Amino acid sequence: MEEAQHMCKCIICGETKHEEEGIRIVTEFICEDCEIDIVATDVLDEKYPFYIHQMRQIWVQRNA
Template structure:
């Protein structure tokens, strides 16, 4: 049985992806992140969403 988790990028529930610390990134978002140029309009959105992973860690620690 596969575990279904919510992606921190697209916020959809998916089965396949990677675990980054305490966050899940689905396969589709991972591929889009690694192929996005830094001057693309979606780049800053990815950066902000990925920053939320650090915020979650701080909430867990505190």
């Protein structure tokens, strides 16, 4: 019997993907594509502040 796949919304890109296509940090989901981009992004890259801002949602929502 096939299990139902859970869909999750990525806190970085906003796309909805299968839970197996990413990681969970606390209660939030980051898709595999964004995870790869984050890991490959240098701190001097213009995308870096965006990723930091989006990932802060993990702790802000939990501590609200």
